[in-house]
Amino acid sequence: MADSWTFAVARADLARTTLADGAVPALADGEALLRVDRVGLTANNVTYAVLGEAMRYWEFFPPEPRGLDRQWGLPPLWGFAEVTSSTVAGVEPGLRVYGYLPPAGHLVVRPERVDGSGFRDASPHRAGLPSPYNSYRSTTGDPAYRAEQEDLLILFRPLFFTSFMLADQVVDNDWYGAESLVLSSASSKTAYAAAFELHGLGPRLIGLTSPGNLAFTRSLGCYDDVLTYDDIAALDAVPTVYLDLSGAPAHRSALRAHLGDRLVRDIAVGLTQQTPNADAAEEVFFAPVQMRKRSQDWGRDGLDNRFADAWQRFSQVVSGWLDVRVGAGPEALRDAWLDVLAGRTPPRVGHVVQL
Structure with missing residues (x-):
């Protein structure tokens, strides 16, 4: 089986990074394996690292199962991944999802609440973390998704x-x-x-x-x-x-x-x-907090549809405000991280990395 990799940053010095090799994880019953495919890197991701301890962002993707000790942290990223293997009905290989991902080659999830819109990761270590970050949206069941807008959605x-x-x-x-x-x-x-x-x-x-x-x-x-x-x-x-x-x-x-x-x-x-x-x-x-309020006011579908309508209005305009800079591979991810961390990325530029 092909090897995997993990990009991590030192919690005490976010400019110190490492790329660690590892094996593709095996699955237990009730799990699925995601291959991280395409992600973005913005100041938002640096925020997750700065607030990693205070807001528990480091806890989403613990370093220990990846062979790293706790001096290292995995800053969460947003992007697309594909299911490569699964033991869960309804989460089939080839499914493409959008969600919260590690800066790594793979992620093991424990899908629950599986339906046409996607699933939630019910891994025990994520149970007490904010639930919106545990949702993975299927591209086929997402009213905001357009294939040609993937990079805009990522960023x-x-x-x-x-x-x-x-x-x-x-x-x-x-x-x-x-x-x-x-x-x-x-x-x-x-x-x-x-x-x-x-x-x-x-x-x-x-x-x-x-x-x-x-x-x-x-x-x-x-x-x-x-x-x-x-x-x-x-x-x-x-x-x-x-x-x-x-x-x-x-x-x-x-x-x-x-x-x-x-x-x-x-x-x-x-x-x-x-x-x-x-x-x-x-x-x-x-x-x-406001999402929970509006989910009660409007229902989940109502919130999704209002968001999708607003997103389509915004996406028609924002493509003219942004230059997407696409890199490839873990090294490009590290370079983008260091650029954004150091404030070297102009406001017109958005970093996307194909992994």
């Missing part, structure tokens, strides 16, 4: 789902009574996808970004205005919601100093500067 789907749920929560709460909505890291995919969803529906949308990303962010057309972080004092002093995707304490401090009690909500959404921002914010947005 944007998890980010766009966060953006979709974030925008929905803001609208669901009547914009928290704000007249202005300010998003930091406005050039990031999660920020501008949320802005795309919200633009023209209510309060003014203001993007904050670095000087080097100002022209790109303004060119998107999904913000009413885009300022650099140095221009925070130019913001109108009106009731404002801050959606913080940068995690930079200086940005929050400047906004609070300028707006005072007119900052009506301060919500940490994520981080793109590798500085955990949850402690400093008034509240933290976590997409699965």
Whole structure:
């Protein structure tokens, strides 16, 4: 049987990496083997590693079964995989799925809740982890899937789902009574996808970004205005919601100093500067919470269909905002990781790796 491989990063130093060889795992009853096929690498994946301990992201794909000790972590990736062997009815070889994958050649899953839309991995070590990350969607039963859009789905789907749920929560709460909505890291995919969803529906949308990303962010057309972080004092002093995707304490401090009690909500959404921002914010947005609410409100099919409709609107536009850079093999995955980690990837570039 052919060998497999695993890419891992040092938990204490994310720039230190290793590529470990290993055997393709054997299956027990109730298991299926996925061959990891095509994945993306964005700042979102670095976020998973930065928050690996605090948010338990390291626990999805433990290093020990792959012959690595716990100094190493496997940063989760999003992408497509194919079932190569299975002991589970309804999960047949050749099935192509989208989901949360290790940076490795293979993944053993324990499928449950198998139906036309896919399955969930019920492996014991994932039982206590957030359930949306344990879902694997079959390409044949996914209303958002289009074969020609695979790279866009790889790079944007998890980010766009966060953006979709974030925008929905803001609208669901009547914009928290704000007249202005300010998003930091406005050039990031999660920020501008949320802005795309919200633009023209209510309060003014203001993007904050670095000087080097100002022209790109303004060119998107999904913000009413885009300022650099140095221009925070130019913001109108009106009731404002801050959606913080940068995690930079200086940005929050400047906004609070300028707006005072007119900052009506301060919500940490994520981080793109590798500085955990949850402690400093008034509240933290976590997409699965709003997802659970809407699953109850709309039902699973209702949520899927609303997401698919929003995704199709967004995908028609975003292809013009992105240059997909495709690499091949584990070494290309390592190179992409180091580029994104070091901040060398321009906002127009998206890394996809064929494995």
